[in-house]
Amino acid sequence: MPVLSPSSSSLFVFTCFLILFFSTLNATNAKRRPRQISVNYYAKSCPQVEQLVGSITSQQFKEAPVSAPATIRLFFHDCFVEGCDASILIATQPGSKLLAEKDAEDNKDLRTEGFDTITRAKTLVESKCPGIVSCADILAIAARDFIHLSGGLNYPVKKGRWDGKISMATRVPTNLPHANSTVDQLIKLFSSKGLTIQDLVVLSGAHTIGFAHCKNFLDRIYNYKGTKQADPSIDPRLLKALKMSCPQVGGNADIVAPFDVTTPFVFDHAYYRNLQSKLGLLASDQGLFLDPRTKPIVQSFGEDKAKFFQAFSAAMDKMGSIGIKRGRRHGEKRKVCSMHM
Numbered sequence: 629m630p631v632l633s634p635s636s637s638s639l640f641v642f643t644c645f646l647i648l649f650f651s652t653l654n655a656t657n658a659k660r661r662p663r664q665i666s667v668n669y670y671a672k673s674c675p676q677v678e679q680l681v682g683s684i685t686s687q688q689f690k691e692a693p694v695s696a697p698a699t700i701r702l703f704f705h706d707c708f709v710e711g712c713d714a715s716i717l718i719a720t721q722p723g724s725k726l727l728a729e730k731d732a733e734d735n736k737d738l739r740t741e742g743f744d745t746i747t748r749a750k751t752l753v754e755s756k757c758p759g760i761v762s763c764a765d766i767l768a769i770a771a772r773d774f775i776h777l778s779g780g781l782n783y784p785v786k787k788g789r790w791d792g793k794i795s796m797a798t799r800v801p802t803n804l805p806h807a808n809s810t811v812d813q814l815i816k817l818f819s820s821k822g823l824t825i826q827d828l829v830v831l832s833g834a835h836t837i838g839f840a841h842c843k844n845f846l847d848r849i850y851n852y853k854g855t856k857q858a859d860p861s862i863d864p865r866l867l868k869a870l871k872m873s874c875p876q877v878g879g880n881a882d883i884v885a886p887f888d889v890t891t892p893f894v895f896d897h898a899y900y901r902n903l904q905s906k907l908g909l910l911a912s913d914q915g916l917f918l919d920p921r922t923k924p925i926v927q928s929f930g931e932d933k934a935k936f937f938q939a940f941s942a943a944m945d946k947m948g949s950i951g952i953k954r955g956r957r958h959g960e961k962r963k964v965c966s967m968h969m
């Protein structure tokens with residue numbers, strides 16, 4: 629029978645310790661893989677979640693088609709500020725001076741139809757699967773549903789996000805792009821979120837549906853870069869139409885213009901063709917066709933709808949993974965999406 633000498637027994641103990649140490653480390657690592665989300669996340673706990681959300685989104689789409697652009701934009705604004713964690717849905721506490729994200733200036737014109745859609749979907753999901761599905765996942769599913777309902781692809785949505793505990797208006801301005809952002813600024817902002825130049829161009833294609841208020845392009849049509857002239861890269865017929873709807877002073881603040889003058893409610897690749905014909909609405913849109921880094925990508929999506937659809941689904945998946953929270957330490961599963969637990 630082999631006998632362990634003092635030195636070999638301490639080696640044995642040390643080896644056991646190492647095995648134990650690395651196995652717990654591995655287990656912690658496995659537990660810690662916090663950023664993992666998956667398409668089948670609710671397969672056992674709430675297998676009907678997509679049907680439940682789908683019943684609401686299709687109803688909303690029939691009753692108020694603007695719910696589509698509203699919810700897609702809501703998802704984008706959620707993901708870019710604090711990650712895709714439904715922090716955009718939190719309401720400011722009554723009487724509090726600390727405004728929540730949704731009350732930041734940049735979020736003031738998010739339409740109520742997007743918020744309403746998520747509230748309705750959450751109420752239905754809670755009635756069937758109480759305490760299981762996060763608001764952040766419902767928002768990701770609803771955004772995809774509306775892309776599909778408007779004519780885009782029905783891509784699979786990964787799930788498993790938890791809702792965030794932080795929602796602060798002060799975090800908004802530096803994390804969202806603006807109508808007059810330069811391509812350089814857009815590239816930098818998207819890159820800070822782990823998104824490439826191609827992702828920037830493809831995600832901007834969401835502007836194939838929806839509308840913008842006059843204030844977002846007023847300078848562009850009357851006083852571009854302080855020249856007191858319109859941006860020369862606008863088609864003159866579009867310029868005339870925009871000027872008629874949006875006077876330089878005294879106009880109605882509620883007036884909006886469609887991003888895609890050709891098919892404003894259809895999710896297609898017309899956005900890119902429009903940019904090539906000087907029909908972009910915002911300076912940030914048209915800029916993508918003027919900059920040599922983004923122009924070839926605009927051209928290729930303008931030529932190939934299937935390519936745009938594939939790239940858009942992949943980029944939404946990527947955007948939907950920004951800053952996600954997992955577990956009780958960083959997140960919560962809200963019962964009501966507008967209120968922390």
Ligand code: HEM
Nearest residue numbers: 697698701704737805806807831834838839840841844912
């Ligand atoms: C690339 C930089 C972007 C800029 C500068 C930008 C800016 C804007 C602005 C100023 C509006 C008009 C808001 C209003 O007047 O009511 C708007 C609307 C919209 N944005 Fe963007 N956006 C960008 C990227 C995105 C992305 C990545 C998505 C989604 C993936 C998106 C989806 C939308 C949609 C769907 C609307 C229409 C909303 C509606 O009609 O209710 N945008 N965007």
